[in-house]
Amino acid sequence: MSGTEEDSASGRTTHHIGPVDDLQVGESLLVEVNGIEIAIYHTENGFFAMSNYCVHQGGPMCEGPVTGTVSQNADGELTYDSTQKVVKCPWHGWEFELETGEHLSRPQYSQPTYDVETRDGELYVVW
Amino acid sequence: MSSKQLESFSEITEIVDLDFHLVESEEELVPYLESPFSEMLSRSGIAETSNYNQTKFLLDGVGGDIGPEVAPEPADIKAVMSDLDIDRVTLNPGLNLNLVTVHNDRYAVALASAYNEWVTESFFDPSEGMYGTIRICPRFPDRAVEEIERYADAEGVVGVMLGPTGFMNPLGHPRFDDIWAALEAAELPLLLHNSVLSLQHVMPGQFEGMNTFLEARAVGHPTGQMTNLANLLVAGVPERFPDLDFIVMESGLGWIPYMTRRLDYYYSSRRQDAPGLTKPPSEYIDDSFWFTTQPIEGADDPEYVQQIISWIGPENLMFSSDYPHSDFDYSDELYSTLRDGFDRDAIEAIYGGNAREVLDH
Numbered sequence: 001m002s003g004t005e006e007d008s009a010s011g012r013t014t015h016h017i018g019p020v021d022d023l024q025v026g027e028s029l030l031v032e033v034n035g036i037e038i039a040i041y042h043t044e045n046g047f048f049a050m051s052n053y054c055v056h057q058g059g060p061m062c063e064g065p066v067t068g069t070v071s072q073n074a075d076g077e078l079t080y081d082s083t084q085k086v087v088k089c090p091w092h093g094w095e096f097e098l099e100t101g102e103h104l105s106r107p108q109y110s111q112p113t114y115d116v117e118t119r120d121g122e123l124y125v126v127w
Numbered sequence: 128m129s130s131k132q133l134e135s136f137s138e139i140t141e142i143v144d145l146d147f148h149l150v151e152s153e154e155e156l157v158p159y160l161e162s163p164f165s166e167m168l169s170r171s172g173i174a175e176t177s178n179y180n181q182t183k184f185l186l187d188g189v190g191g192d193i194g195p196e197v198a199p200e201p202a203d204i205k206a207v208m209s210d211l212d213i214d215r216v217t218l219n220p221g222l223n224l225n226l227v228t229v230h231n232d233r234y235a236v237a238l239a240s241a242y243n244e245w246v247t248e249s250f251f252d253p254s255e256g257m258y259g260t261i262r263i264c265p266r267f268p269d270r271a272v273e274e275i276e277r278y279a280d281a282e283g284v285v286g287v288m289l290g291p292t293g294f295m296n297p298l299g300h301p302r303f304d305d306i307w308a309a310l311e312a313a314e315l316p317l318l319l320h321n322s323v324l325s326l327q328h329v330m331p332g333q334f335e336g337m338n339t340f341l342e343a344r345a346v347g348h349p350t351g352q353m354t355n356l357a358n359l360l361v362a363g364v365p366e367r368f369p370d371l372d373f374i375v376m377e378s379g380l381g382w383i384p385y386m387t388r389r390l391d392y393y394y395s396s397r398r399q400d401a402p403g404l405t406k407p408p409s410e411y412i413d414d415s416f417w418f419t420t421q422p423i424e425g426a427d428d429p430e431y432v433q434q435i436i437s438w439i440g441p442e443n444l445m446f447s448s449d450y451p452h453s454d455f456d457y458s459d460e461l462y463s464t465l466r467d468g469f470d471r472d473a474i475e476a477i478y479g480g481n482a483r484e485v486l487d488h
Contacts, residue, residue, distance in 0.1 A: 057457040059193075091193050092453055 017123040023047070030062040033125055038114060040125070041066055041098060043085050047116035048098045049125050050087070055109050059091030066098060131471045136212075136459045140475055142481040144458075145419045146320070146376055147207075147216040149246065150192060150199055151223065153179070159241035160196060164234055178222065179229045184322055184340040192221075192451045201250055204257060214479070215488050218250055218259030219288055224322040227293030232266040239264035243274055251283025258488055260288040260318055265306055267399035272309040279313035283485040286374065291319040292351035293328030299355075299362025307368045316372035316417075316485055321351040344454070348378040353386055356416070360390060363403025365411040372485050374418035376419045377449060381431075384438035387412050403470045413440065417485060419447035420477065421456040426464050441473035445482045 015033045017040065023029050029040045030052055037052035039062035052061050069084035085098035095104040103110035115126040133139065153174040157165060168174040220226075223242045229235040243261040251259050261278045263271040278284045287310060291298055298319075310317055323343050327334040334343070351373050359365065359373070363486055374384075390408035395403060404411070418439060425431040436444060449455040465474055482488050 057460055091455070 002090065012126050014117070015103055015125045017125055020118050020121050020123050023123065026066075027063060028062050028064075028066070030060070031125070037062075039064075039087075040116060040123070041085075041087065043098065045083060045085060045099075047118065047123065049114040049116045050096070050098070050101050051112040054089040054091065054094060055111060056089060056094045059089040059094075061087060061089055061096075063090045064088045065090070068125070133462075133466060133471050133474055136462045136466075138471075139318060139462070139478050139482075141214045141479045142212055142446065142458060143215045143217070143479040143486075143488050144208075144213045144448045144450070145217045145318075145374065145445045145482055145486075146213070146219055146421065146449050147204070147213070148219050148221045148450065148452060149223075149250070150451070151242065151245070153222065153238075156238060156241040156245055159244045161237050161240060164237045164440070178324070179225050180468065182327065184323075186340060186341070193453055193455070201252065201255065202259065204250070204287065205255060207450060208256065211450065212254050213256075213448065213458060215256040215258060215284060215482075217482075217486070217488075218257060219318070219320065220224070220246070220260075220262050222244055223262050224290060225324050226262065226264050226409055227290045227325050228321075236264045236267055236270045238423045240270070240274060243278060247278060247281050247284065251281070255285050258285045258486070259285045260284070260286045262288050263306070265289065265294070265303055268302060268305050271306050273314050275306070275309040285488055286316045286318045288318040288320055290321060290325055290481060291355040291484045292321050292325045292347075293385065297355050297358035299358035299360075299364055301362075304364075304367070307364060307371055311368050311371045314370075314487075316374050318374045318376055319352065319355060320376040321348045321378070325351060348380045352378045353382065356386060356396065356412075357390060360404070360408045360411055361401045363401065365415040366403050366405060369415070371415065372417065373415055374417045374445065376417065376447065377421060378418075379422055379424045380418070380420070380435045380439065381424060383418055384435060413443065417443050417481060419445050420461050421447045421449045422454040422458055423461055426456075426460055429464040429468065432461075432464040436465065436469070436477075441469060441477050445485075446478045456457075 008035065017031055022040045025042050025044060027042055029036050031040060037046055038049050039052040040047060040049045043066060044062050050061060054061055063088050066082050066085055066087050068082035071079055071081065073079060086095050086104065087098050096102060096111050097104065101113040105110040117124045117126055157168050157174050160168065204216065218241060218388070223238060226235050226239060229238060239262045246259060250257055261274060261284055263274050265271045277286055296302065323340070325347060356375065387409045394407055423432060446461060448458060461477070462474065
Protein backbone atom coordinates (compact mmCIF):
# COMPACT_ATOMS: atom_id res chain seq x y z
CA MET A 1 0.00 0.00 0.00
CA SER A 2 2.98 2.32 0.33
CA GLY A 3 3.24 4.93 -2.39
CA THR A 4 5.68 7.54 -3.59
CA GLU A 5 3.34 10.27 -4.79
CA GLU A 6 4.23 13.56 -3.18
CA ASP A 7 2.51 16.94 -2.99
CA SER A 8 3.79 20.24 -1.58
CA ALA A 9 1.65 23.02 -0.14
CA SER A 10 2.09 25.75 2.45
CA GLY A 11 5.65 24.67 3.18
CA ARG A 12 4.55 21.21 4.19
CA THR A 13 5.24 18.07 2.30
CA THR A 14 2.43 15.60 1.84
CA HIS A 15 3.29 12.02 1.15
CA HIS A 16 0.72 9.72 -0.33
CA ILE A 17 0.52 6.38 1.46
CA GLY A 18 -2.47 4.53 0.00
CA PRO A 19 -6.19 3.81 0.44
CA VAL A 20 -7.59 4.44 3.90
CA ASP A 21 -9.55 1.18 3.71
CA ASP A 22 -6.36 -0.81 3.58
CA LEU A 23 -5.60 0.02 7.21
CA GLN A 24 -8.42 -1.05 9.52
CA VAL A 25 -8.91 -0.02 13.15
CA GLY A 26 -6.49 -2.00 15.28
CA GLU A 27 -3.96 -2.40 12.50
CA SER A 28 -0.57 -0.81 11.97
CA LEU A 29 1.53 -0.36 8.91
CA LEU A 30 5.18 0.24 8.11
CA VAL A 31 5.93 2.65 5.27
CA GLU A 32 9.10 4.25 4.04
CA VAL A 33 8.98 7.88 3.02
CA ASN A 34 12.11 9.55 1.70
CA GLY A 35 14.20 6.88 3.35
CA ILE A 36 12.49 7.27 6.74
CA GLU A 37 10.65 4.28 8.17
CA ILE A 38 7.33 5.38 9.63
CA ALA A 39 4.85 3.32 11.62
CA ILE A 40 1.22 4.25 10.97
CA TYR A 41 -1.47 3.14 13.41
CA HIS A 42 -5.24 3.17 12.95
CA THR A 43 -7.11 3.33 16.27
CA GLU A 44 -10.60 4.29 17.37
CA ASN A 45 -9.14 7.79 17.81
CA GLY A 46 -7.97 8.04 14.23
CA PHE A 47 -4.67 7.65 12.43
CA PHE A 48 -1.27 8.29 14.02
CA ALA A 49 2.28 8.05 12.78
CA MET A 50 5.66 7.93 14.46
CA SER A 51 9.20 6.93 13.67
CA ASN A 52 9.47 3.19 13.34
CA TYR A 53 12.86 3.29 15.04
CA CYS A 54 12.53 3.19 18.84
CA VAL A 55 14.74 5.80 20.48
CA HIS A 56 15.81 3.24 23.05
CA GLN A 57 17.54 0.54 21.02
CA GLY A 58 15.94 0.77 17.61
CA GLY A 59 13.11 -1.72 17.95
CA PRO A 60 10.44 -1.80 15.21
CA MET A 61 7.59 0.31 16.62
CA CYS A 62 5.16 -0.79 13.91
CA GLU A 63 5.13 -4.27 15.49
CA GLY A 64 4.37 -3.00 18.98
CA PRO A 65 1.01 -3.48 20.69
CA VAL A 66 -1.25 -0.43 21.03
CA THR A 67 -3.00 -0.33 24.38
CA GLY A 68 -4.98 2.02 26.56
CA THR A 69 -3.64 3.70 29.67
CA VAL A 70 -3.81 2.27 33.18
CA SER A 71 -3.95 4.71 36.05
CA GLN A 72 -4.88 4.73 39.71
CA ASN A 73 -7.26 7.20 41.28
CA ALA A 74 -7.10 8.72 44.76
CA ASP A 75 -8.97 5.74 46.20
CA GLY A 76 -6.42 3.36 44.78
CA GLU A 77 -8.78 2.01 42.17
CA LEU A 78 -7.29 1.04 38.85
CA THR A 79 -8.88 2.53 35.79
CA TYR A 80 -8.31 1.77 32.14
CA ASP A 81 -8.72 4.57 29.66
CA SER A 82 -9.01 3.09 26.21
CA THR A 83 -8.99 6.53 24.60
CA GLN A 84 -5.48 7.45 25.79
CA LYS A 85 -3.50 5.27 23.42
CA VAL A 86 -0.04 3.98 24.20
CA VAL A 87 2.26 2.06 21.90
CA LYS A 88 4.87 -0.26 23.32
CA CYS A 89 8.10 -1.15 21.59
CA PRO A 90 8.00 -4.90 20.93
CA TRP A 91 11.62 -5.33 21.96
CA HIS A 92 11.87 -3.90 25.48
CA GLY A 93 8.38 -2.60 26.11
CA TRP A 94 9.23 1.12 26.22
CA GLU A 95 5.90 2.94 26.28
CA PHE A 96 5.06 6.06 24.30
CA GLU A 97 1.91 8.13 23.98
CA LEU A 98 0.67 7.39 20.52
CA GLU A 99 -0.44 10.93 19.84
CA THR A 100 2.57 12.87 21.14
CA GLY A 101 5.32 10.27 21.03
CA GLU A 102 6.30 11.09 24.62
CA HIS A 103 7.65 8.31 26.82
CA LEU A 104 5.25 7.62 29.67
CA SER A 105 7.80 7.66 32.48
CA ARG A 106 10.93 9.23 31.04
CA PRO A 107 9.98 12.59 29.50
CA GLN A 108 13.47 13.18 28.16
CA TYR A 109 12.71 10.52 25.57
CA SER A 110 10.18 10.86 22.79
CA GLN A 111 9.49 9.36 19.42
CA PRO A 112 9.25 11.68 16.41
CA THR A 113 5.61 11.82 15.33
CA TYR A 114 4.02 12.86 12.05
CA ASP A 115 0.63 14.21 11.10
CA VAL A 116 -1.65 11.90 9.20
CA GLU A 117 -4.39 13.21 6.92
CA THR A 118 -7.14 11.48 5.01
CA ARG A 119 -8.56 12.94 1.82
CA ASP A 120 -10.91 11.35 -0.70
CA GLY A 121 -10.37 7.94 0.83
CA GLU A 122 -6.60 8.22 0.65
CA LEU A 123 -4.05 8.36 3.45
CA TYR A 124 -1.23 10.92 3.65
CA VAL A 125 1.66 11.54 6.03
CA VAL A 126 2.51 15.20 6.38
CA TRP A 127 5.54 17.07 7.70
CA MET B 128 42.87 6.39 28.75
CA SER B 129 45.11 5.16 25.96
CA SER B 130 45.12 6.91 22.63
CA LYS B 131 44.28 3.57 21.03
CA GLN B 132 40.61 4.26 20.73
CA LEU B 133 38.13 2.49 18.50
CA GLU B 134 36.71 4.78 15.86
CA SER B 135 33.49 2.83 15.45
CA PHE B 136 31.62 -0.27 16.59
CA SER B 137 32.41 -2.02 13.32
CA GLU B 138 36.12 -1.99 14.16
CA ILE B 139 35.66 -4.58 16.90
CA THR B 140 37.51 -7.65 15.68
CA GLU B 141 35.08 -10.35 16.74
CA ILE B 142 31.92 -10.19 18.79
CA VAL B 143 31.15 -13.13 21.05
CA ASP B 144 27.71 -13.24 22.63
CA LEU B 145 27.65 -15.11 25.94
CA ASP B 146 23.88 -15.39 26.15
CA PHE B 147 21.71 -16.15 23.15
CA HIS B 148 18.62 -18.11 24.14
CA LEU B 149 16.92 -20.91 22.32
CA VAL B 150 13.14 -21.26 22.40
CA GLU B 151 12.83 -24.98 23.01
CA SER B 152 9.56 -26.63 23.99
CA GLU B 153 9.03 -29.51 26.37
CA GLU B 154 7.47 -31.45 23.52
CA GLU B 155 10.66 -31.20 21.44
CA LEU B 156 12.60 -32.87 24.23
CA VAL B 157 10.29 -35.87 24.63
CA PRO B 158 12.11 -38.01 22.04
CA TYR B 159 15.33 -37.42 23.96
CA LEU B 160 13.94 -38.25 27.40
CA GLU B 161 15.10 -41.34 29.21
CA SER B 162 12.67 -44.04 30.25
CA PRO B 163 10.09 -43.99 31.75
CA PHE B 164 9.53 -40.31 30.96
CA SER B 165 9.72 -40.76 27.22
CA GLU B 166 6.92 -43.35 27.35
CA MET B 167 4.89 -41.39 29.89
CA LEU B 168 4.96 -38.17 27.88
CA SER B 169 4.98 -39.42 24.31
CA ARG B 170 1.22 -39.25 23.85
CA SER B 171 0.29 -36.16 21.87
CA GLY B 172 -0.71 -33.16 23.91
CA ILE B 173 0.85 -34.25 27.19
CA ALA B 174 4.07 -32.23 27.00
CA GLU B 175 2.89 -29.03 25.43
CA THR B 176 3.47 -26.58 28.24
CA SER B 177 5.16 -23.39 27.17
CA ASN B 178 6.60 -23.09 30.63
CA TYR B 179 7.14 -25.61 33.43
CA ASN B 180 5.94 -23.13 35.96
CA GLN B 181 2.50 -21.71 35.53
CA THR B 182 2.96 -18.53 37.55
CA LYS B 183 0.83 -15.89 35.89
CA PHE B 184 2.21 -12.39 35.64
CA LEU B 185 0.23 -9.46 34.30
CA LEU B 186 1.83 -8.95 30.92
CA ASP B 187 0.10 -7.02 28.20
CA GLY B 188 2.00 -8.04 25.16
CA VAL B 189 5.59 -7.37 26.11
CA GLY B 190 7.58 -9.19 28.76
CA GLY B 191 8.64 -12.55 27.43
CA ASP B 192 10.37 -13.14 24.14
CA ILE B 193 10.37 -10.42 21.51
CA GLY B 194 8.70 -12.75 19.03
CA PRO B 195 6.62 -15.91 19.21
CA GLU B 196 9.07 -18.12 17.33
CA VAL B 197 12.23 -16.10 17.31
CA ALA B 198 14.96 -18.53 16.40
CA PRO B 199 13.71 -22.10 16.29
CA GLU B 200 16.18 -23.32 13.67
CA PRO B 201 19.93 -22.86 13.11
CA ALA B 202 19.24 -20.82 9.97
CA ASP B 203 17.14 -18.41 12.02
CA ILE B 204 19.95 -18.04 14.52
CA LYS B 205 22.40 -17.28 11.75
CA ALA B 206 20.08 -14.56 10.48
CA VAL B 207 19.81 -12.95 13.89
CA MET B 208 23.58 -13.18 14.38
CA SER B 209 23.98 -11.28 11.16
CA ASP B 210 21.44 -8.65 12.21
CA LEU B 211 23.15 -8.16 15.57
CA ASP B 212 26.71 -8.29 14.17
CA ILE B 213 27.51 -11.30 16.35
CA ASP B 214 30.33 -13.56 15.14
CA ARG B 215 29.98 -16.31 17.72
CA VAL B 216 27.03 -17.13 19.92
CA THR B 217 26.78 -19.09 23.12
CA LEU B 218 23.45 -20.84 22.83
CA ASN B 219 21.69 -21.25 26.13
CA PRO B 220 18.34 -22.76 27.11
CA GLY B 221 15.07 -20.87 27.13
CA LEU B 222 12.40 -23.04 28.74
CA ASN B 223 15.05 -24.97 30.64
CA LEU B 224 16.24 -21.87 32.44
CA ASN B 225 13.28 -22.71 34.65
CA LEU B 226 14.31 -26.26 35.38
CA VAL B 227 14.38 -25.37 39.05
CA THR B 228 10.60 -25.01 38.96
CA VAL B 229 10.05 -28.64 37.91
CA HIS B 230 8.65 -30.31 41.00
CA ASN B 231 9.98 -33.77 40.35
CA ASP B 232 13.67 -34.39 40.94
CA ARG B 233 13.98 -37.33 38.59
CA TYR B 234 12.09 -35.62 35.78
CA ALA B 235 14.11 -32.41 36.18
CA VAL B 236 17.35 -34.37 35.84
CA ALA B 237 15.96 -36.25 32.83
CA LEU B 238 14.96 -32.98 31.18
CA ALA B 239 18.47 -31.60 31.58
CA SER B 240 19.91 -34.71 29.98
CA ALA B 241 17.38 -34.61 27.14
CA TYR B 242 18.06 -30.94 26.54
CA ASN B 243 21.79 -31.60 26.29
CA GLU B 244 21.38 -34.32 23.72
CA TRP B 245 18.89 -32.26 21.72
CA VAL B 246 20.92 -29.06 21.73
CA THR B 247 24.30 -30.58 20.92
CA GLU B 248 22.79 -32.66 18.14
CA SER B 249 20.62 -29.93 16.63
CA PHE B 250 22.48 -26.64 17.04
CA PHE B 251 26.13 -26.61 18.05
CA ASP B 252 28.30 -26.03 15.00
CA PRO B 253 31.60 -24.18 15.48
CA SER B 254 32.01 -23.80 11.73
CA GLU B 255 28.92 -21.57 11.82
CA GLY B 256 29.95 -19.73 14.99
CA MET B 257 27.37 -21.60 17.04
CA TYR B 258 28.65 -22.71 20.40
CA GLY B 259 26.73 -23.35 23.58
CA THR B 260 26.35 -24.67 27.05
CA ILE B 261 24.96 -27.88 28.37
CA ARG B 262 22.51 -27.68 31.24
CA ILE B 263 23.00 -29.55 34.48
CA CYS B 264 20.49 -30.17 37.22
CA PRO B 265 22.35 -30.75 40.48
CA ARG B 266 19.55 -32.44 42.42
CA PHE B 267 21.46 -35.68 41.95
CA PRO B 268 25.08 -34.50 41.76
CA ASP B 269 26.29 -37.80 40.33
CA ARG B 270 24.01 -37.34 37.34
CA ALA B 271 25.33 -33.83 36.80
CA VAL B 272 28.87 -35.21 36.86
CA GLU B 273 27.86 -37.79 34.25
CA GLU B 274 26.56 -35.06 31.96
CA ILE B 275 29.75 -33.01 32.33
CA GLU B 276 31.94 -36.01 31.55
CA ARG B 277 29.75 -37.03 28.63
CA TYR B 278 30.00 -33.65 26.91
CA ALA B 279 33.44 -32.51 28.10
CA ASP B 280 34.94 -32.85 24.64
CA ALA B 281 31.78 -32.50 22.56
CA GLU B 282 31.97 -30.18 19.60
CA GLY B 283 30.81 -26.66 20.39
CA VAL B 284 30.33 -27.16 24.14
CA VAL B 285 32.08 -24.24 25.83
CA GLY B 286 30.53 -24.28 29.27
CA VAL B 287 28.04 -25.73 31.68
CA MET B 288 24.98 -23.80 32.78
CA LEU B 289 23.27 -23.96 36.11
CA GLY B 290 20.32 -22.03 37.48
CA PRO B 291 21.88 -21.17 40.82
CA THR B 292 18.75 -20.57 42.81
CA GLY B 293 16.05 -22.72 44.23
CA PHE B 294 18.06 -25.35 46.05
CA MET B 295 17.76 -26.18 49.72
CA ASN B 296 21.42 -25.26 50.03
CA PRO B 297 23.13 -22.56 47.98
CA LEU B 298 26.06 -23.62 45.84
CA GLY B 299 28.73 -23.48 48.51
CA HIS B 300 27.39 -26.68 50.12
CA PRO B 301 29.79 -29.65 49.98
CA ARG B 302 27.18 -31.77 48.19
CA PHE B 303 28.10 -29.90 45.01
CA ASP B 304 31.85 -30.46 45.31
CA ASP B 305 31.93 -33.42 42.93
CA ILE B 306 30.34 -31.20 40.28
CA TRP B 307 33.01 -28.54 40.72
CA ALA B 308 35.73 -31.18 40.51
CA ALA B 309 34.23 -32.56 37.30
CA LEU B 310 34.09 -29.08 35.78
CA GLU B 311 37.71 -28.45 36.67
CA ALA B 312 38.75 -31.75 35.13
CA ALA B 313 36.74 -31.01 32.01
CA GLU B 314 38.20 -27.48 31.87
CA LEU B 315 34.73 -26.07 31.41
CA PRO B 316 33.50 -22.86 33.09
CA LEU B 317 30.29 -22.74 35.08
CA LEU B 318 27.68 -20.27 33.84
CA LEU B 319 25.24 -19.16 36.53
CA HIS B 320 21.97 -17.96 35.03
CA ASN B 321 18.76 -17.28 36.94
CA SER B 322 15.28 -16.70 35.63
CA VAL B 323 12.46 -14.44 36.72
CA LEU B 324 10.47 -17.43 37.86
CA SER B 325 13.25 -18.70 40.06
CA LEU B 326 12.71 -15.77 42.42
CA GLN B 327 9.91 -17.64 44.08
CA HIS B 328 12.43 -20.31 45.00
CA VAL B 329 14.97 -17.80 46.27
CA MET B 330 12.59 -15.87 48.46
CA PRO B 331 9.17 -17.51 48.40
CA GLY B 332 7.65 -15.29 51.09
CA GLN B 333 8.77 -12.08 49.45
CA PHE B 334 7.71 -13.37 46.05
CA GLU B 335 4.15 -13.72 47.28
CA GLY B 336 4.18 -10.15 48.54
CA MET B 337 5.78 -8.36 45.62
CA ASN B 338 3.59 -9.66 42.92
CA THR B 339 4.49 -7.84 39.75
CA PHE B 340 6.75 -8.77 36.88
CA LEU B 341 8.65 -5.50 37.35
CA GLU B 342 9.67 -6.45 40.89
CA ALA B 343 10.35 -10.08 40.11
CA ARG B 344 12.61 -9.21 37.23
CA ALA B 345 14.42 -6.34 38.93
CA VAL B 346 15.06 -8.23 42.15
CA GLY B 347 15.22 -11.90 41.19
CA HIS B 348 18.38 -12.05 39.13
CA PRO B 349 20.79 -10.04 41.31
CA THR B 350 19.56 -11.37 44.66
CA GLY B 351 19.96 -14.94 43.49
CA GLN B 352 23.46 -14.19 42.30
CA MET B 353 24.41 -12.31 45.46
CA THR B 354 23.31 -15.22 47.61
CA ASN B 355 25.30 -17.76 45.66
CA LEU B 356 28.35 -15.56 45.18
CA ALA B 357 28.58 -15.01 48.92
CA ASN B 358 27.95 -18.67 49.69
CA LEU B 359 30.49 -19.97 47.18
CA LEU B 360 33.14 -17.59 48.50
CA VAL B 361 32.55 -18.12 52.19
CA ALA B 362 32.55 -21.89 51.65
CA GLY B 363 35.95 -21.53 50.01
CA VAL B 364 34.97 -23.11 46.69
CA PRO B 365 37.29 -20.91 44.58
CA GLU B 366 40.14 -21.76 46.97
CA ARG B 367 39.51 -25.51 46.69
CA PHE B 368 38.86 -25.41 42.94
CA PRO B 369 41.21 -22.67 41.74
CA ASP B 370 40.97 -23.65 38.10
CA LEU B 371 37.18 -23.44 37.98
CA ASP B 372 35.89 -20.30 36.26
CA PHE B 373 32.50 -18.87 37.19
CA ILE B 374 30.46 -16.68 34.84
CA VAL B 375 27.67 -14.79 36.59
CA MET B 376 24.95 -13.81 34.16
CA GLU B 377 22.17 -11.36 33.46
CA SER B 378 22.03 -9.44 36.68
CA GLY B 379 23.16 -5.99 35.67
CA LEU B 380 26.37 -4.25 36.70
CA GLY B 381 26.07 -1.94 39.70
CA TRP B 382 25.67 -4.68 42.30
CA ILE B 383 29.04 -6.23 41.43
CA PRO B 384 31.40 -3.61 42.89
CA TYR B 385 28.89 -3.08 45.69
CA MET B 386 28.85 -6.75 46.68
CA THR B 387 32.59 -7.14 46.22
CA ARG B 388 33.28 -4.35 48.68
CA ARG B 389 30.56 -5.52 51.04
CA LEU B 390 32.03 -9.02 51.21
CA ASP B 391 35.49 -7.60 51.87
CA TYR B 392 34.03 -5.32 54.53
CA TYR B 393 32.55 -8.19 56.52
CA TYR B 394 35.49 -10.49 55.85
CA SER B 395 37.60 -7.91 57.68
CA SER B 396 35.74 -8.62 60.90
CA ARG B 397 34.40 -12.16 60.33
CA ARG B 398 37.39 -13.96 58.89
CA GLN B 399 36.60 -16.92 61.13
CA ASP B 400 33.37 -17.43 59.19
CA ALA B 401 35.39 -18.15 56.05
CA PRO B 402 38.36 -20.12 57.33
CA GLY B 403 38.94 -21.74 53.96
CA LEU B 404 39.94 -18.46 52.34
CA THR B 405 43.51 -17.30 52.15
CA LYS B 406 42.79 -13.87 50.70
CA PRO B 407 39.91 -11.36 50.67
CA PRO B 408 36.77 -12.20 48.65
CA SER B 409 37.50 -9.46 46.14
CA GLU B 410 40.69 -11.20 45.05
CA TYR B 411 38.83 -14.43 44.35
CA ILE B 412 36.26 -12.45 42.38
CA ASP B 413 39.04 -10.91 40.32
CA ASP B 414 40.67 -14.28 39.69
CA SER B 415 37.75 -16.69 39.25
CA PHE B 416 34.58 -14.76 38.41
CA TRP B 417 33.40 -13.11 35.22
CA PHE B 418 30.17 -11.23 34.68
CA THR B 419 28.03 -10.78 31.61
CA THR B 420 26.97 -7.28 30.66
CA GLN B 421 23.22 -7.44 30.01
CA PRO B 422 20.92 -5.83 31.02
CA ILE B 423 22.90 -2.57 31.25
CA GLU B 424 21.11 -0.41 33.77
CA GLY B 425 21.75 3.29 33.23
CA ALA B 426 22.83 3.06 29.61
CA ASP B 427 21.65 6.63 29.09
CA ASP B 428 24.20 7.73 31.69
CA PRO B 429 27.59 6.74 30.24
CA GLU B 430 29.42 8.25 33.20
CA TYR B 431 27.68 5.80 35.53
CA VAL B 432 28.31 2.77 33.32
CA GLN B 433 31.96 3.71 32.76
CA GLN B 434 32.57 4.17 36.46
CA ILE B 435 30.97 0.84 37.35
CA ILE B 436 32.90 -1.00 34.64
CA SER B 437 36.15 0.58 35.72
CA TRP B 438 35.47 -0.74 39.22
CA ILE B 439 34.56 -4.24 38.01
CA GLY B 440 37.44 -4.23 35.52
CA PRO B 441 36.90 -4.78 31.79
CA GLU B 442 38.97 -7.95 32.07
CA ASN B 443 36.15 -9.50 34.12
CA LEU B 444 33.26 -8.63 31.81
CA MET B 445 31.82 -10.45 28.82
CA PHE B 446 29.30 -9.08 26.34
CA SER B 447 25.90 -10.77 26.30
CA SER B 448 22.77 -9.90 24.35
CA ASP B 449 20.16 -12.15 26.02
CA TYR B 450 18.40 -12.31 22.68
CA PRO B 451 15.43 -12.80 22.29
CA HIS B 452 14.22 -11.90 25.76
CA SER B 453 12.51 -8.57 26.23
CA ASP B 454 15.32 -6.96 28.22
CA PHE B 455 17.98 -7.93 25.67
CA ASP B 456 20.75 -5.52 24.74
CA TYR B 457 21.42 -4.68 21.15
CA SER B 458 25.07 -5.36 20.34
CA ASP B 459 26.23 -1.75 20.19
CA GLU B 460 24.35 -0.58 23.29
CA LEU B 461 27.32 -1.14 25.57
CA TYR B 462 29.82 0.21 23.05
CA SER B 463 27.92 3.48 22.81
CA THR B 464 28.36 3.99 26.56
CA LEU B 465 32.03 3.01 26.63
CA ARG B 466 33.52 4.41 23.46
CA ASP B 467 34.85 7.65 24.90
CA GLY B 468 35.95 6.12 28.19
CA PHE B 469 37.77 2.91 27.33
CA ASP B 470 40.49 2.06 24.87
CA ARG B 471 40.44 -0.50 22.11
CA ASP B 472 41.96 -3.28 24.22
CA ALA B 473 39.34 -2.96 26.95
CA ILE B 474 36.42 -2.93 24.54
CA GLU B 475 37.82 -5.80 22.50
CA ALA B 476 38.23 -7.80 25.71
CA ILE B 477 34.63 -7.24 26.77
CA TYR B 478 33.20 -7.98 23.35
CA GLY B 479 35.11 -11.19 22.73
CA GLY B 480 38.63 -11.45 24.08
CA ASN B 481 37.64 -12.52 27.58
CA ALA B 482 35.15 -15.07 26.25
CA ARG B 483 37.65 -16.61 23.88
CA GLU B 484 40.10 -16.94 26.74
CA VAL B 485 37.75 -18.39 29.35
CA LEU B 486 35.29 -20.39 27.25
CA ASP B 487 37.56 -21.67 24.53
CA HIS B 488 35.31 -20.22 21.85
